[in-house]
Amino acid sequence: MAREMSSSRTVSADSSQVFEALLPMPLELVFVHWHGPLPPVRSTVGPEPWRTPRQQRRVVLAGPGWMVETLTEVDPPNGFSYHLDQVHGPMRALIASVEGRWMFESGSFGTKITWTWIATPRAAARWLMPAFARLWTGYANKTLGHLEKILAAKVSPS
Template structure:
Protein backbone atom coordinates (compact mmCIF):
# COMPACT_ATOMS: atom_id res chain seq x y z
CA UNK A 1 0.00 0.00 0.00
CA UNK A 2 1.41 3.36 -1.06
CA UNK A 3 -0.01 6.61 0.22
CA UNK A 4 -0.20 9.35 -2.43
CA UNK A 5 -0.05 12.93 -1.14
CA UNK A 6 -0.21 16.13 -3.17
CA UNK A 7 -0.39 19.86 -2.50
CA UNK A 8 -0.30 22.78 -4.98
CA UNK A 9 0.00 26.54 -4.92
CA UNK A 10 -0.01 29.13 -7.71
CA UNK A 11 2.68 31.81 -7.52
CA UNK A 12 3.08 34.89 -9.72
CA UNK A 13 6.51 34.04 -11.17
CA UNK A 14 7.62 32.38 -14.45
CA UNK A 15 7.99 28.60 -14.56
CA UNK A 16 11.79 28.60 -14.98
CA UNK A 17 12.22 30.98 -12.04
CA UNK A 18 9.96 28.84 -9.84
CA UNK A 19 11.84 25.67 -10.82
CA UNK A 20 15.27 27.05 -9.94
CA UNK A 21 13.97 28.79 -6.83
CA UNK A 22 12.48 25.62 -5.38
CA UNK A 23 15.21 23.16 -6.31
CA UNK A 24 18.21 25.27 -5.39
CA UNK A 25 16.96 27.11 -2.30
CA UNK A 26 18.25 25.89 1.10
CA UNK A 27 15.80 23.40 2.59
CA UNK A 28 15.95 24.80 6.16
CA UNK A 29 14.49 28.07 4.86
CA UNK A 30 11.57 26.38 3.10
CA UNK A 31 10.85 23.71 5.69
CA UNK A 32 11.37 25.87 8.76
CA UNK A 33 8.04 25.28 10.52
CA UNK A 34 6.71 22.29 12.41
CA UNK A 35 3.30 20.76 11.67
CA UNK A 36 2.35 18.62 14.66
CA UNK A 37 4.77 15.65 14.50
CA UNK A 38 6.35 16.79 11.18
CA UNK A 39 9.52 18.62 12.25
CA UNK A 40 11.35 21.47 10.53
CA UNK A 41 14.56 20.75 8.66
CA UNK A 42 17.58 21.93 10.65
CA UNK A 43 20.38 21.26 8.18
CA UNK A 44 21.49 19.46 5.05
CA UNK A 45 24.72 17.47 5.03
CA UNK A 46 26.80 16.09 2.19
CA UNK A 47 25.31 18.10 -0.68
CA UNK A 48 27.90 19.09 -3.24
CA UNK A 49 26.95 22.05 -5.41
CA UNK A 50 23.46 23.24 -6.35
CA UNK A 51 20.71 20.60 -6.17
CA UNK A 52 20.12 19.94 -9.87
CA UNK A 53 22.03 16.87 -11.10
CA UNK A 54 20.47 13.39 -11.25
CA UNK A 55 22.28 11.09 -8.83
CA UNK A 56 23.15 13.78 -6.28
CA UNK A 57 22.56 12.78 -2.66
CA UNK A 58 22.23 14.66 0.59
CA UNK A 59 21.29 13.89 4.17
CA UNK A 60 18.41 15.89 5.59
CA UNK A 61 18.58 16.45 9.37
CA UNK A 62 15.31 17.27 11.11
CA UNK A 63 14.78 19.18 14.35
CA UNK A 64 13.73 15.99 16.16
CA UNK A 65 17.10 14.36 15.44
CA UNK A 66 15.92 12.28 12.49
CA UNK A 67 17.80 11.91 9.22
CA UNK A 68 16.69 11.03 5.70
CA UNK A 69 18.89 10.20 2.72
CA UNK A 70 17.60 12.02 -0.38
CA UNK A 71 18.66 11.16 -3.94
CA UNK A 72 17.74 13.28 -6.96
CA UNK A 73 16.33 10.78 -9.48
CA UNK A 74 14.99 12.91 -12.35
CA UNK A 75 15.31 16.48 -13.59
CA UNK A 76 13.22 17.73 -16.51
CA UNK A 77 13.99 21.42 -16.37
CA UNK A 78 11.87 23.55 -15.93
CA UNK A 79 8.81 21.33 -15.47
CA UNK A 80 9.58 18.62 -12.96
CA UNK A 81 12.10 17.02 -10.66
CA UNK A 82 11.87 13.81 -8.65
CA UNK A 83 13.74 12.34 -5.74
CA UNK A 84 13.69 9.36 -3.44
CA UNK A 85 14.09 9.31 0.31
CA UNK A 86 15.38 6.24 2.05
CA UNK A 87 17.49 5.28 5.03
CA UNK A 88 14.91 6.94 7.28
CA UNK A 89 16.21 7.29 10.83
CA UNK A 90 14.74 8.81 13.95
CA UNK A 91 11.07 9.22 14.88
CA UNK A 92 9.76 8.59 11.32
CA UNK A 93 11.57 5.25 11.00
CA UNK A 94 8.79 3.12 12.56
CA UNK A 95 6.28 4.63 10.12
CA UNK A 96 8.00 5.13 6.77
CA UNK A 97 9.98 2.69 4.65
CA UNK A 98 10.53 4.90 1.60
CA UNK A 99 9.29 8.10 -0.04
CA UNK A 100 9.21 9.00 -3.73
CA UNK A 101 8.82 12.76 -4.09
CA UNK A 102 8.15 15.07 -7.02
CA UNK A 103 8.00 18.77 -7.70
CA UNK A 104 6.16 19.93 -10.80
CA UNK A 105 5.82 23.38 -12.33
CA UNK A 106 3.16 24.30 -14.86
CA UNK A 107 2.14 27.65 -16.33
CA UNK A 108 -1.13 28.99 -14.95
CA UNK A 109 -2.40 32.47 -15.78
CA UNK A 110 0.53 34.86 -15.40
CA UNK A 111 2.45 32.56 -13.06
CA UNK A 112 3.19 28.97 -12.14
CA UNK A 113 1.33 26.22 -10.31
CA UNK A 114 3.84 24.45 -8.10
CA UNK A 115 2.84 20.95 -6.99
CA UNK A 116 4.68 18.92 -4.37
CA UNK A 117 3.88 15.21 -4.18
CA UNK A 118 4.93 12.31 -2.02
CA UNK A 119 4.28 8.61 -2.54
CA UNK A 120 4.90 7.12 0.88
CA UNK A 121 5.60 3.42 1.38
CA UNK A 122 4.80 2.80 5.04
CA UNK A 123 6.29 0.13 7.22
CA UNK A 124 3.96 -2.69 8.25
CA UNK A 125 3.28 -0.94 11.56
CA UNK A 126 3.11 2.48 9.88
CA UNK A 127 0.15 1.54 7.67
CA UNK A 128 -2.19 2.16 10.59
CA UNK A 129 -0.82 5.67 11.15
CA UNK A 130 -1.07 6.81 7.51
CA UNK A 131 -4.41 8.67 7.85
CA UNK A 132 -2.93 10.87 10.62
CA UNK A 133 0.38 11.12 8.74
CA UNK A 134 -1.49 12.34 5.65
CA UNK A 135 -3.27 15.10 7.60
CA UNK A 136 0.03 16.29 9.09
CA UNK A 137 1.82 16.16 5.72
CA UNK A 138 -0.88 18.27 4.03
CA UNK A 139 -0.45 20.99 6.65
CA UNK A 140 3.34 20.71 6.41
CA UNK A 141 3.16 20.98 2.60
CA UNK A 142 0.83 23.99 2.76
CA UNK A 143 3.29 25.77 5.06
CA UNK A 144 6.24 24.83 2.84
CA UNK A 145 4.49 26.15 -0.28
CA UNK A 146 3.75 29.41 1.57
CA UNK A 147 7.48 29.67 2.30
CA UNK A 148 8.29 28.87 -1.34
CA UNK A 149 6.05 31.73 -2.47
CA UNK A 150 7.71 34.09 0.01
CA UNK A 151 11.19 33.07 -1.23
CA UNK A 152 10.23 33.45 -4.88
CA UNK A 153 8.72 36.92 -4.36
CA UNK A 154 11.77 38.38 -2.57
Protein backbone atom coordinates in the same frame (compact mmCIF):
# COMPACT_ATOMS: atom_id res chain seq x y z
CA MET B 1 0.63 -0.06 0.25
CA ALA B 2 2.02 3.37 -0.62
CA ARG B 3 0.00 6.50 0.11
CA GLU B 4 0.02 9.46 -2.29
CA MET B 5 -0.29 12.95 -0.84
CA SER B 6 -0.21 16.20 -2.78
CA SER B 7 -0.58 19.93 -2.22
CA SER B 8 -0.53 22.85 -4.68
CA ARG B 9 -0.29 26.62 -4.77
CA THR B 10 -0.08 29.16 -7.59
CA VAL B 11 2.65 31.80 -7.41
CA SER B 12 3.26 34.93 -9.48
CA ALA B 13 6.36 33.78 -11.35
CA ASP B 14 7.30 31.92 -14.51
CA SER B 15 7.89 28.16 -14.18
CA SER B 16 11.54 28.50 -15.24
CA GLN B 17 12.09 31.10 -12.50
CA VAL B 18 10.44 28.86 -9.92
CA PHE B 19 12.46 25.84 -11.07
CA GLU B 20 15.78 27.72 -11.02
CA ALA B 21 15.06 29.18 -7.58
CA LEU B 22 13.76 26.03 -5.86
CA LEU B 23 15.96 23.18 -7.12
CA PRO B 24 19.23 24.46 -5.58
CA MET B 25 17.60 26.24 -2.60
CA PRO B 26 18.86 24.97 0.78
CA LEU B 27 16.16 22.83 2.39
CA GLU B 28 16.58 24.61 5.72
CA LEU B 29 15.27 27.78 4.02
CA VAL B 30 12.20 26.00 2.62
CA PHE B 31 11.16 23.68 5.46
CA VAL B 32 11.12 25.98 8.49
CA HIS B 33 7.89 25.06 10.30
CA TRP B 34 6.82 22.32 12.64
CA HIS B 35 3.39 20.89 11.90
CA GLY B 36 2.38 18.54 14.67
CA PRO B 37 5.18 15.97 14.87
CA LEU B 38 6.56 16.83 11.40
CA PRO B 39 9.78 18.80 11.87
CA PRO B 40 11.59 21.49 9.94
CA VAL B 41 14.90 20.72 8.24
CA ARG B 42 17.96 21.76 10.24
CA SER B 43 20.59 21.21 7.54
CA THR B 44 21.75 19.11 4.62
CA VAL B 45 25.08 17.38 4.17
CA GLY B 46 26.12 16.62 0.62
CA PRO B 47 27.01 18.01 -2.77
CA GLU B 48 26.27 21.53 -3.92
CA PRO B 49 24.86 22.70 -6.18
CA TRP B 50 21.94 20.27 -5.99
CA ARG B 51 21.19 19.77 -9.71
CA THR B 52 22.26 16.36 -11.02
CA PRO B 53 20.31 13.08 -10.91
CA ARG B 54 21.84 10.44 -8.62
CA GLN B 55 23.28 13.07 -6.26
CA GLN B 56 22.71 12.11 -2.61
CA ARG B 57 22.60 14.16 0.55
CA ARG B 58 21.72 13.65 4.19
CA VAL B 59 18.71 15.69 5.32
CA VAL B 60 19.07 16.47 9.04
CA LEU B 61 15.77 17.22 10.78
CA ALA B 62 15.13 19.42 13.82
CA GLY B 63 14.87 17.23 16.87
CA PRO B 64 16.23 13.75 16.35
CA GLY B 65 16.29 12.29 12.91
CA TRP B 66 17.68 12.32 9.41
CA MET B 67 17.16 10.65 6.05
CA VAL B 68 19.00 10.25 2.76
CA GLU B 69 17.69 12.09 -0.29
CA THR B 70 18.60 11.02 -3.82
CA LEU B 71 17.79 13.31 -6.73
CA THR B 72 16.17 11.00 -9.31
CA GLU B 73 14.98 13.27 -12.14
CA VAL B 74 15.56 16.85 -13.24
CA ASP B 75 13.18 18.14 -15.94
CA PRO B 76 13.66 21.91 -16.38
CA PRO B 77 11.44 23.92 -16.08
CA ASN B 78 8.71 21.36 -15.32
CA GLY B 79 9.98 19.90 -12.07
CA PHE B 80 12.23 17.44 -10.32
CA SER B 81 11.89 14.19 -8.38
CA TYR B 82 13.69 12.61 -5.47
CA HIS B 83 13.73 9.49 -3.30
CA LEU B 84 13.96 9.50 0.51
CA ASP B 85 15.10 6.46 2.47
CA GLN B 86 17.34 5.42 5.37
CA VAL B 87 14.89 7.24 7.64
CA HIS B 88 16.15 7.70 11.22
CA GLY B 89 14.46 9.21 14.25
CA PRO B 90 10.75 9.19 15.10
CA MET B 91 9.55 8.89 11.48
CA ARG B 92 11.47 5.62 11.09
CA ALA B 93 8.68 3.72 12.84
CA LEU B 94 6.19 4.97 10.24
CA ILE B 95 7.92 5.59 6.90
CA ALA B 96 10.14 3.17 4.96
CA SER B 97 10.67 5.42 1.92
CA VAL B 98 9.20 8.29 -0.09
CA GLU B 99 9.06 9.16 -3.77
CA GLY B 100 8.80 12.95 -3.90
CA ARG B 101 8.10 15.30 -6.78
CA TRP B 102 7.95 19.06 -7.30
CA MET B 103 6.03 20.03 -10.45
CA PHE B 104 5.73 23.49 -11.99
CA GLU B 105 2.94 24.28 -14.45
CA SER B 106 2.81 27.71 -16.09
CA GLY B 107 -0.58 29.31 -16.55
CA SER B 108 -2.14 32.70 -17.16
CA PHE B 109 -1.98 33.60 -13.46
CA GLY B 110 1.55 32.39 -12.74
CA THR B 111 2.95 28.97 -11.96
CA LYS B 112 1.10 26.20 -10.15
CA ILE B 113 3.54 24.45 -7.81
CA THR B 114 2.53 20.92 -6.84
CA TRP B 115 4.46 19.00 -4.19
CA THR B 116 3.72 15.27 -4.04
CA TRP B 117 4.85 12.51 -1.71
CA ILE B 118 4.21 8.83 -2.34
CA ALA B 119 5.06 7.39 1.06
CA THR B 120 5.66 3.69 1.62
CA PRO B 121 4.85 2.92 5.25
CA ARG B 122 6.45 0.29 7.40
CA ALA B 123 4.21 -2.77 7.62
CA ALA B 124 3.22 -2.24 11.25
CA ALA B 125 2.30 1.41 10.62
CA ARG B 126 0.04 1.10 7.56
CA TRP B 127 -3.05 1.83 9.63
CA LEU B 128 -1.58 5.23 10.61
CA MET B 129 -1.23 6.49 7.02
CA PRO B 130 -4.61 8.31 6.84
CA ALA B 131 -3.64 10.37 9.92
CA PHE B 132 -0.11 10.90 8.59
CA ALA B 133 -1.56 12.08 5.25
CA ARG B 134 -3.64 14.74 7.03
CA LEU B 135 -0.58 15.92 8.97
CA TRP B 136 1.58 15.94 5.84
CA THR B 137 -1.03 18.01 3.96
CA GLY B 138 -0.95 20.63 6.71
CA TYR B 139 2.86 20.59 6.64
CA ALA B 140 2.85 20.93 2.84
CA ASN B 141 0.40 23.83 2.92
CA LYS B 142 2.58 25.69 5.45
CA THR B 143 5.66 24.97 3.36
CA LEU B 144 4.06 26.17 0.12
CA GLY B 145 2.87 29.36 1.84
CA HIS B 146 6.39 30.02 3.07
CA LEU B 147 7.84 29.18 -0.34
CA GLU B 148 5.47 31.65 -1.99
CA LYS B 149 6.93 34.43 0.20
CA ILE B 150 10.50 33.38 -0.62
CA LEU B 151 9.79 33.29 -4.34
CA ALA B 152 8.04 36.69 -4.26
CA ALA B 153 11.28 38.15 -2.91
CA LYS B 154 13.58 36.22 -5.30
CA VAL B 155 11.85 36.32 -8.70
CA SER B 156 10.00 38.86 -10.76
CA PRO B 157 6.34 38.29 -11.66
CA SER B 158 5.56 36.56 -14.95
